[in-house]
Amino acid sequence: MPPSAAPPTVPNGRGDADLTSAAVEHIMAENGLSTGSTNGHQHIHTPSGHGSGVSRPNLQDIDASKLTYTFTTLSRGVPPPDVHSIDGATVCTDHMITVKWTSKSGWETPELRPYGPLALMPTASVLHYATECFEGLKAYRGFDGKLRLFRPDCNAARLLTSSLRISLPAFSPAEVEKLIIALMAVDGPKWLPRDRPGSFIYLRPTFIGTQAQLGVQAPSEALLYIIASYMPILDRPPGGLKLHTSPDDMVRAWVGGFGYAKVGANYGPSLLATAEARARGFGQILWLYGSEAYCTEAGASNFFVVWKNKEGRTELVTAPLDDRLILPGVTRRSVLQFAREHLAGEVEVVERPYTIQDVIDADSEGRLLETFAAGTAYFVCPVSLIHHRGQDIQIPMGKAGEGGLYSLKLKKWLADVMYGNVEHPWGVVVQERR
Numbered sequence: 001m002p003p004s005a006a007p008p009t010v011p012n013g014r015g016d017a018d019l020t021s022a023a024v025e026h027i028m029a030e031n032g033l034s035t036g037s038t039n040g041h042q043h044i045h046t047p048s049g050h051g052s053g054v055s056r057p058n059l060q061d062i063d064a065s066k067l068t069y070t071f072t073t074l075s076r077g078v079p080p081p082d083v084h085s086i087d088g089a090t091v092c093t094d095h096m097i098t099v100k101w102t103s104k105s106g107w108e109t110p111e112l113r114p115y116g117p118l119a120l121m122p123t124a125s126v127l128h129y130a131t132e133c134f135e136g137l138k139a140y141r142g143f144d145g146k147l148r149l150f151r152p153d154c155n156a157a158r159l160l161t162s163s164l165r166i167s168l169p170a171f172s173p174a175e176v177e178k179l180i181i182a183l184m185a186v187d188g189p190k191w192l193p194r195d196r197p198g199s200f201i202y203l204r205p206t207f208i209g210t211q212a213q214l215g216v217q218a219p220s221e222a223l224l225y226i227i228a229s230y231m232p233i234l235d236r237p238p239g240g241l242k243l244h245t246s247p248d249d250m251v252r253a254w255v256g257g258f259g260y261a262k263v264g265a266n267y268g269p270s271l272l273a274t275a276e277a278r279a280r281g282f283g284q285i286l287w288l289y290g291s292e293a294y295c296t297e298a299g300a301s302n303f304f305v306v307w308k309n310k311e312g313r314t315e316l317v318t319a320p321l322d323d324r325l326i327l328p329g330v331t332r333r334s335v336l337q338f339a340r341e342h343l344a345g346e347v348e349v350v351e352r353p354y355t356i357q358d359v360i361d362a363d364s365e366g367r368l369l370e371t372f373a374a375g376t377a378y379f380v381c382p383v384s385l386i387h388h389r390g391q392d393i394q395i396p397m398g399k400a401g402e403g404g405l406y407s408l409k410l411k412k413w414l415a416d417v418m419y420g421n422v423e424h425p426w427g428v429v430v431q432e433r434r
């Protein structure tokens with residue numbers, strides 16, 4: 001074989017058995033980024049030093065310092081505290097940030113501009129092949145008057161993991177984090193007013209393939225945008241959150257799939273079961289997996305159980321990340337970290353597979369203490385009931401009926417960081433423009 005016809009070199013030398021992780025590692029290496037783990041999805045470290053994630057010549061990384069500002073000329077009013085959407089449309093703030101990318105020149109100059117419709121060709125990649133991923137994080141108006149984001153570095157890193165999974169390009173997560181902060185610096189003062197301490201805004205960084213070509217291929221053009229919206233408080237539904245287990249003929253994600261990535265393709269197909277559960281009076285689906293019926297996630301939140309194990313020790317248990325079935329939540333990670341720090345000696349923290357039968361057994365043996373959903377949208381939301389195949393599992397909701405002891409403790413610790421009751425590196429203060 002002449003040298004020019006030699007097969008491409010396999011980047012990690014592991015052959016063709018793990019094409020997906022090989023591809024991700026290849027893209028990361030090409031862009032001067034390191035996944036920091038062989039799983040490639042949990043801990044992404046941007047290179048230290050200059051922080052540019054795109055080291056290929058002539059390809060521009062996102063550069064947040066070049067952000068241009070075009071301010072709105074409309075004067076829209078801030079809605080009353082309980083209004084989140086109008087005529088079925090989410091209320092967003094005055095501005096959004098957009099950054100275009102092309103495979104030829106890389107990232108263009110980021111722009112802050114008035115919130116409004118996007119122009120897309122009907123042939124755009126995202127509309128046909130679901131080349132879309134997103135993030136969700138909140139900005140919090142603290143009781144000290146300051147505006148904070150909660151661990152935005154984790155969201156920016158996860159956005160990168162998700163984009164690579166669907167062949168959208170790489171970027172330096174630190175630059176995206178700066179853009180998120182820049183949007184809140186402009187829209188925070190008006191849309192999250194100081195006289196509403198304890199309130200929040202929901203930020204939605206979104207990344208889509210925009211190339212206008214109906215070929216099933218990685219898009220050569222893409223658009224990253226960041227919007228800020230209102231969202232109702234979901235963490236204290238009256239009587240607790242009620243879950244319905246997923247139907248026998250459906251799974252949310254599967255081993256070898258992309259449940260670990262926040263890609264739009266994971267959510268559309270989940271709406272059917274959710275609508276049916278809602279019609280029956282339940283709030284969310286508890287997604288089970290496999291013939292063993294492992295508990296994975298509750299809706300778009302991670303799921304936690306507190307029980308006495310068979311040896312009589314108190315355990316906080318949640319599904320593991322290593323099989324890549326579940327979304328590695330920032331809230332999940334923070335709950336686990338806080339529990340390991342503050343509840344050591346009292347509660348054992350375990351990430352491992354457990355089945356719905358384990359939960360049923362714990363209930364019938366009187367060992368089930370608490371369950372809760374945890375995620376940015378639902379925060380830490382106590383679950384009062386799980387309905388599984390005609391059977392109701394009732395879960396204790398604590399003395400005041402607002403959640404169990406540990407759920408409420410964890411919730412308070414996290415809220416204290418978010419709303420500035422304690423100084424903590426996870427609470428990132430936004431310097432607001434006034």
Ligand SMILES: *Cc1c(COP(=O)(O)O)cnc(C)c1O
Pocket residue numbers: 136262297299300301302327328329330331332374375376377
């Ligand atoms: C976003 C999401 C979560 C929660 O992640 P956080 O980072 O805590 O908001 C959990 N599960 C799924 C499926 C999600 O989409």
